[in-house]
Amino acid sequence: MAQGVSRNRTTPADLILSPPLGPYELALVDIDPAALEVALKLSQMLINRADANVRLSGAVNRKDVLPGADYVLTTIEYEREIP
Numbered sequence: 001m002a003q004g005v006s007r008n009r010t011t012p013a014d015l016i017l018s019p020p021l022g023p024y025e026l027a028l029v030d031i032d033p034a035a036l037e038v039a040l041k042l043s044q045m046l047i048n049r050a051d052a053n054v055r056l057s058g059a060v061n062r063k064d065v066l067p068g069a070d071y072v073l074t075t076i077e078y079e080r081e082i083p
Contacts, residue, residue: 011073012043016052023053027065036060 015026028043030036040058047054059065066072 011075012039013046016043016046016054017050019052023055025055025057027069028056028058029060029062029065030058031060033060 012026012028015021026043028036028039030039036058040056044056046052047056057065
């Protein structure tokens with residue numbers, strides 16, 4: 001599963017907190033390395049607190065995590081910086 005948490009924080013939390021889904025790997029993707037780092041830290045904290053059976057990885061290039069993926073969730077933020 002691949003998903004950028006910086007754009008949608010609830011989807012990774014829903015996946016992590018769904019015990020019937022595990023064990024699995026959750027791969028987060030964001031083209032912004034700083035945003036990816038924040039997303040990984042937040043997700044790892046949630047995994048630890050929930051004692052979830054989830055392996056976490058991240059990439060700035062979706063091609064690094066797509067091979068072998070069973071499911072892919074995509075979110076796109078348009079005009080993110082416009083007030």
